[in-house]
Amino acid sequence: DILYRATGRKNDPSPWEQALLDLVEKNDPRAWERTFNTSAKYWQRRHGADHILVQPAPVTGLRHPKGVRGWGHYLQQLTAPVWISLELSKSFAGEYPACAQKNIVAPYPIPGRGWHNGEWGNVAATAQKRLLDPHLP
DSSP: OHHHHHTTOOSSOOHHHHHHHIIIIIOOOHHHHHHHOSOOHHHHTTTTTTOEEEOOOTTTTTTOOSSOOGGGGTGGGGSSSEEEESOOOHHHHHHOHHHHHHSEEOOOOOOSHHHHTSHHHHHHHHHIIIIIGGGOO
16 A cells, blocks of 8 residues: 555556466466566465465555445455455455455554553454464464
8 A cells, every 4th residue: 555655546556466466366476476586386285275465455455446336445355365454344244254254354553542451462362363273284
């Protein structure tokens, strides 16, 4: 989101975003390997299902769609990786419950008592134990 805002809100994904989109949506590693000069073999073994991706602010996503309403910003979360996102609509979660169960909705980072007294840290640790630990080696 920072890159998106700093570069004048371009419509097209950056080379880094496009490389990730190609992996996520097409399982095509060529742009990833060229852009990052690294192998995509760990992604390809399970098509990203054992990876965790942090979604940029949903309103911008990786494509920066303008004028998109409804679920358009959430559709990337239907792909195999676990997505950490700042928001998810109740109607989207109701329509795609398996997707909603595999992904993580993080609270907006608003400092306050819950942040400073460790309450949010405890919530995150509990969520990690419940959601991630059973799936990690």
